[in-house]
Amino acid sequence: AQSVTQLGSHVSVSEGALVLLRCNYSSSVPPYLFWYVQYPNQGLQLLLKYTSAATLVKGINGFEAEFKKSETSFHLTKPSAHMSDAAEYFCAVTASGTASKLTFGTGTRLQVTL
Amino acid sequence: GAVVSQHPSWVICKSGTSVKIECRSLDFQATTMFWYRQFPKQSLMLMATSNEGSKATYEQGVEKDKFLINHASLTLSTLTVTSAHPEDSSFYICSARDLRRDDYGYTFGSGTRLTVV
Numbered sequence: 123a124q125s126v127t128q129l130g131s132h133v134s135v136s137e138g139a140l141v142l143l144r145c146n147y148s149s150s151v152p153p154y155l156f157w158y159v160q161y162p163n164q165g166l167q168l169l170l171k172y173t174s175a176a177t178l179v180k181g182i183n184g185f186e187a188e189f190k191k192s193e194t195s196f197h198l199t200k201p202s203a204h205m206s207d208a209a210e211y212f213c214a215v216t217a218s219g220t221a222s223k224l225t226f227g228t229g230t231r232l233q234v235t236l
Numbered sequence: 237g238a239v240v241s242q243h244p245s246w247v248i249c250k251s252g253t254s255v256k257i258e259c260r261s262l263d264f265q266a267t268t269m270f271w272y273r274q275f276p277k278q279s280l281m282l283m284a285t286s287n288e289g290s291k292a293t294y295e296q297g298v299e300k301d302k303f304l305i306n307h308a309s310l311t312l313s314t315l316t317v318t319s320a321h322p323e324d325s326s327f328y329i330c331s332a333r334d335l336r337r338d339d340y341g342y343t344f345g346s347g348t349r350l351t352v353v
Contacts, residue, residue: 156342165242165329165344166280212279223270224331224342228279 124149124215126196128227136235141185141200143230145213148194155196156214156224157187166212172196183207208234238264238334242345249320249352257315257348259330265310266332271303274327274347283328286313320352 129144147153154173158166170181177189187198196213213227239262249255259269267288272280284305285293292305302324304316313332317324330345 158344163327163347163349165240165346166331167344168341171341223282223285225282226280231277 124151124153124217124225126155126213126215126225126227128211128213128230130230131228132231132233134233134235135203137205138202141198141203141207141232143198143211143213143232145187145196145198145227146194147196147213147215149215149217151217153215153217154222155187155189156216157181157185157196157198158212158214160210160212160229169198169211203232203234205234205236208232238332238341238343240266240330240332240343240345242330242348244348245346246349247351249350251321251352252319254316254318255320255350257317257328257330257350259313259315259332259345261311261332261334261343264332264334264336266313267310267335268333269307269313270331270342271305271313271315272329272331274329276327280329283315288313317350320350322352325350325352 125148127146156171157169160166169185170179172179172189180186185200211230214224216222216224241260243258269286271283274280283298286305286307288307294300307313329347333342
């Protein structure tokens with residue numbers, strides 16, 4: 123069984139400030155980890171993913187995340203927040219396999235203030 | 237890149253009627269598609285895994301007879317909410333993975349907002 127825990131359902135940062143969204147995972151097999159962003163009434167857009175290659179993963183829109191096995195973490199960061207980053211962010215985990223399903227965390231709503 | 241089209245974007249129906257939601261992979265073949273349900277301000281909950289040419293695999297607690305899934309082709313999966321009731325009102329999202337890619341790129345549809353009145 124696999125699961126992810128997102129600490130903080132709501133994070134607020136000032137524009138230009140560092141963004142840090144936390145995700146910890148639990149998995150009985152080597153995990154594949156994902157971060158998705160969701161804007162209101164829309165589907166999910168992939169930001170980045172870790173699939174056992176480099177532990178530091180760079181994604182779209184300036185986001186990156188680092189897989190830390192020792193800490194079972196996959197935190198999402200961005201050096202400088204933009205107003206357009208305000209959205210809901212989901213961490214997800216799966217195992218290898220053609221029909222593997224994604225298990226999502228509870229989500230973190232990012233608010234960016236002036 | 238892989239594109240998944242979901243239709244309709246929103247639908248309002250009367251209680252007791254059925255609603256069909258379509259999920260199409262536009263530029264790839266999807267032997268497996270996933271259906272999720274999302275309540276307001278909550279996460280996505282997997283309802284079922286749709287397999288082309290075979291029966292869907294439902295998650296525990298999901299009523300098979302209420303949420304009918306058909307995956308008749310490699311590019312189309314449908315979710316039918318039968319005898320809908322107000323408690324079925326939710327945001328439904330489908331997802332598929334392009335197996336030609338080995339990077340686990342799950343692609344999501346834009347979602348369907350179902351309101352049952």
